[in-house]
Amino acid sequence: MALLQIKNLHVSVETEQGPKAILRGVDLTIRSGETHAIMGPNGSGKSTLAYTIAGHPKYTVTEGEILLDGENVLEMSVDERARAGLFLAMQYPVEIPGVTVSNFLRTAKTAIAGEAPAIRGWVGEVREAMSNLKMDSDFTERNVNEGFSGGEKKRHEILQLELLKPKFAVLDETDSGLDVDALRIVSEGVNRAKDANGFGVLLITHYTRILNYIKPDFVHVFVAGKIAEEGGPELAARLEAEGYDRYVNA
Amino acid sequence: MEIVRPGSTGHSHGAGIPIQTRNERLRSANPAEHNAVSKTDEQWRYLDAEALGGLDSALLGNAIDSIQTQGPAAIERVDATDSDFGRAGLPEDVATANGWAAATTALKITVSGEQSEPTTVSIANPGKHSAAHLIIKSEAFARGVVVLDHTGDASIAETVEILVGDESELTVISLQDWSESAVHTSAQFARIGRNAKLKHIVVSLGGKTVRISPTAEFTAPGGEVELLGTYFAGEKQFLEHRSYVDHAVANCKSRVTYKGALQGDGARTVWVGDVLIRQAAEGTDTYELNRNLLLTDGARADSVPNLEIETGEIEGAGHASASGRFDDEHLFYLQARGINPLDAKRLVVRGFLNEVIQQIGIESLEARLNESIEAELARSNN
Numbered sequence: 003m004a005l006l007q008i009k010n011l012h013v014s015v016e017t018e019q020g021p022k023a024i025l026r027g028v029d030l031t032i033r034s035g036e037t038h039a040i041m042g043p044n045g046s047g048k049s050t051l052a053y054t055i056a057g058h059p060k061y062t063v064t065e066g067e068i069l070l071d072g073e074n075v076l077e078m079s080v081d082e083r084a085r086a087g088l089f090l091a092m093q094y095p096v097e098i099p100g101v102t103v104s105n106f107l108r109t110a111k112t113a114i115a116g117e118a119p120a121i122r123g124w125v126g127e128v129r130e131a132m133s134n135l136k137m138d139s140d141f142t143e144r145n146v147n148e149g150f151s152g153g154e155k156k157r158h159e160i161l162q163l164e165l166l167k168p169k170f171a172v173l174d175e176t177d178s179g180l181d182v183d184a185l186r187i188v189s190e191g192v193n194r195a196k197d198a199n200g201f202g203v204l205l206i207t208h209y210t211r212i213l214n215y216i217k218p219d220f221v222h223v224f225v226a227g228k229i230a231e232e233g234g235p236e237l238a239a240r241l242e243a244e245g246y247d248r249y250v251n252a
Numbered sequence: 253m254e255i256v257r258p259g260s261t262g263h264s265h266g267a268g269i270p271i272q273t274r275n276e277r278l279r280s281a282n283p284a285e286h287n288a289v290s291k292t293d294e295q296w297r298y299l300d301a302e303a304l305g306g307l308d309s310a311l312l313g314n315a316i317d318s319i320q321t322q323g324p325a326a327i328e329r330v331d332a333t334d335s336d337f338g339r340a341g342l343p344e345d346v347a348t349a350n351g352w353a354a355a356t357t358a359l360k361i362t363v364s365g366e367q368s369e370p371t372t373v374s375i376a377n378p379g380k381h382s383a384a385h386l387i388i389k390s391e392a393f394a395r396g397v398v399v400l401d402h403t404g405d406a407s408i409a410e411t412v413e414i415l416v417g418d419e420s421e422l423t424v425i426s427l428q429d430w431s432e433s434a435v436h437t438s439a440q441f442a443r444i445g446r447n448a449k450l451k452h453i454v455v456s457l458g459g460k461t462v463r464i465s466p467t468a469e470f471t472a473p474g475g476e477v478e479l480l481g482t483y484f485a486g487e488k489q490f491l492e493h494r495s496y497v498d499h500a501v502a503n504c505k506s507r508v509t510y511k512g513a514l515q516g517d518g519a520r521t522v523w524v525g526d527v528l529i530r531q532a533a534e535g536t537d538t539y540e541l542n543r544n545l546l547l548t549d550g551a552r553a554d555s556v557p558n559l560e561i562e563t564g565e566i567e568g569a570g571h572a573s574a575s576g577r578f579d580d581e582h583l584f585y586l587q588a589r590g591i592n593p594l595d596a597k598r599l600v601v602r603g604f605l606n607e608v609i610q611q612i613g614i615e616s617l618e619a620r621l622n623e624s625i626e627a628e629l630a631r632s633n634n
Contacts (some may be wrong), residue, residue, distance in 0.1 A: 056588050058579065080587035091586055096581045099545060100604030109599055113590035145603075164590065232516075 003170040004087065005071055006032045006202060010067035013047075013054050021062070024050045026227040028066070030204075037196070037203040039213060039238060042224030044202050048206045049093065051224075052174040055204075056090040070138075070169070085114055087169030089201075091159040091176050096233035097147040103158065103244060104142035104204040105130075107165060114166050128227040130166045135191050153188075160191040164198075168215040173194045177212035189215030270305040274496060274526045274560060279342040282600050283353055286346035295494075298522045303490060303543060305407040306381060307436040308347040312354035312409060315378035316385075319359055323371030325396060326362040336387050340413035341441025344420060348439040348465075351383035351409025358413075359386035359520050363396030363422060370397035370425075370614055379406030380441035387413045388419040394444070397423040399617065401459075407435035414442035416450045418472070423451040425612060429624060430458035432489075437463045444504070446472035453612060454481035454510075456491045456623045470504040470533075477510045479480065481523075482608035484601070485551070487516030495540070496526040499533035505567075511608055513601050515628070516553035523573075524556045527633040529566060537567035544575035545604050547597060597629055 007065035014028060024047045032038050042048050054061045055118060057080040068075040070086055077085060098106065107128060112118045119127075132141060135157045147155055156176055165172055173192065178184055189212060205216060213235070221237040222229045223246075230249050231237065263624055273439045277295075278286065287293055289301040289308050321327050343349035359373060375384065381399050388398050394417060416422045424515065428436060436459050456462050468477040475623060497506040514520045523542045544553035557571035578600050586596035605625060612618050 014491065056584075058584055079592075080584060081590055081592045086591035091584070092588075096585050097578055097584055098585065098600060099578070100601075100606075101599055105599065105603060106586075109591055109595065110589035111587075113592070113595065166589065186419055 004034045004202065006170045007069040008066070010066035011051075011054070011063065011068065013050055013061050015050075015061055023064070024061075024227050028228055030229070031200055032202040032204060034169065034202050036220065037205060037216060038216045038222060039218035040204060040206045040219045040222050040224050041210070041238065041241055043250055044208065045225045047227040048224050049174055052090055052172045052204070054207055055088060055172055056080060073176050082114070087216070089163055089166060089168035089171045091163055091171065091173045093175040093178060095147050097145070097158055098143060098213065099148065101146050102143055103146055106146045107162065110162065111165060121225070128165065131161055133185050134164075134194060135161055135238040136187050136215055137161065148252065153181070156184070156188050158189070160173070160188050160195070163210060164191060164195040167199045168201055170202045170204065172206070174206050176205075177209060183213060186215060192216055210238050214237050223249060237242065256611035257457055263360040263538070268596070274528045274558070275498065277344050279344055281349060281352050282339065282341055283346055283349040283559070284329045286343070286349050286583070291622070299463065299490065300490060304347055304437070305461070307407055307409045307435060307437055310377070310381045312351055312381050312383040313379070314355045314357060315375070315382035315408060316355065316357055316359055316540035318376070318378045320374040321359075321361070321371065322374070324367045324596065325370050325371035325398060326364065328360050328362075329357050330360045331388065334360065336389060336413070336415060337574075338413070340415055343411065343439060345355055347409050348411055348438045351437070352385065352411055354383035354409075355385035355434070357413070358387050360387040360389065361398055363388070363390040363394045363398065363420075367396035369395070370399050372399045372401055375400065375402045378406045378408050380407050382406060382408045384408060384410045386411070387599070388413070388422070388424055389598050390417050390422040392417040392419055393480050394420045394422070396517060397420070397425070397614070398591070399614070400424070400426045401429070401433075402427060402436060403429050405431045408437075410436065410438040411441040412438060414440060414450065414452070416444045416448040419447045420445065421449040423453070425453045425455070426464065427458055427617070428456040428462050428619070430455075430462070432458065432460060433485070434459040435461045438465070440464065440466045441476070442468040442538060444470045444475040444477060446519070447474035449476045451478045451606065451611070452467065452480065454493060455494070455609070455621055456483040457621065457628065459489070459491070461490045463494070464494070465494040466507065467496040467498070469498040471501040473501055473612070475504040476500055477504075477506045479506070480608045480611055481510040482605045483510075483512040483521055484605065484625055484628050485512065485514045485519040485521045486631060488518040490520045492522040494524040494526070497538065499527070499529045499536045499538065502533055502534040504533070505537040507538070510542045511544070511605060513545045513547060513552060513605060514553055515547040517550035522554045524558070525571065526558045527560070529561045529563060529569060531562045534563055534565040535567055536569065538569045540571045542573045543604070545601065546575065547601070550604070576611040580588060588613065592594070594630065598626065601629060
């Protein structure tokens, strides 16, 4: 059983006008097997939370801590965090020139597992995961994210989630830019990976649509850099009906 | 990417300095007839005269005695009385002419029959202010591989003449694996026979100033040329490659692919790719591509494709040029998948340069070059 704890997290970014506070005291605890949805209006700091967990250099933690099974995540480099079991499915994955998907997946798996995967089993595992996500087999020979459609980029993120088997997955607006069919395929991929590996999920989204496919155990409403309200799946239903106005105009 | 369609003419990208038609450039073995090195001359616009270390003006010595060869090709020493001496091309710049004047005896390497083993020509530590003249010739119907392996320290003005006989297939690989203070200019003139194929691979990794100019001229129909190059410039390194394909006759095919990586302050590369399709060259099929990958700030890559087309009756002519950065967002993405920063760069650079390296087809050489690339990557890793 793994445990991810976020305690009184304050984060700022550097702007031309000086540092700007984005997160203002976030508290959150996630256990293996749990799905937490973070919902909130644009600009509330949802993505900042995701990137801060992953360790993006743009964000500065000014107060608070993040612990993974008691270990101080904030002292780890980005790659150390990934090897410790944290995974971020990105909203805008970048193109990596000259690196094929096949080479990238194998290198990432080797880095995270600490040893190269046995070729035979690995190729089969990749092929099966790709077929589950309805991806063509020639996809592996393309350069990472180069010329991918929005849907292909998201499938590729979830493919990595299935193959890298983290302890915790942070999904940053994985539903954005997906049509209904792609949303279903991607969501099923997340559920399949979670069933297989039992990881905890932090699902960041603006809309309730994806929650029809990935059922949250907890819903947190994010407003102005902190959690304004928490509850079960019923909270999502209420947001669907009422929107965020109640929080924003409070 | 830009495709130049058949029928367009005088297409060029060299803003600033007017570029003459490529075939009007002066050709002469006499250094005195060439202009001095100057930034106002298109040929020298990217390079400081001092960077040549005197190769353009100093008295040079013939380095032929320091050259070692190994492999199946026939080796002999020839001078200007040999009918192949000066047959592939004459100097088009003052440094090459200066070297030509000094290297009055040339080393001739002749490939005959089917040679599966490569012939290696080692130019190791040829010394300061040196010159060399090599003639590589494949006889009609021959097949073979010649590797020019430049290592150690030097300042050298080199000419390589490549005579690709009718129906022959020749691969010439020029490796610039110099130590860091070396200065090297090399004009490599290829003359392509009927239905002949040349695969020319340039790999420039070492040296302070390296300037390689591969030229291919078709002399009869059915010729095919592949000019491949890869380079990796580190801190304060200047690596320049100028290719020229002269489609003088009909029904020939050329492909030019140069890919380079740059890392560190003052890392500097230049690629100029000239292609001339003359009026007689109907049925020409040509494409040239240059890609550069900038790994750090403070590096600069220039990329200039020039396509001159004098006939519309061609199969195809195009070029592509792009220079991109490997930046913090790329690094973050790879790191977020558990890959440490050095491995991340290694992955990207290897992937990028491998397209050319793997064309060499000699395993031990490929391994050695990959090691040199790794060493360069590790050198200025943050």
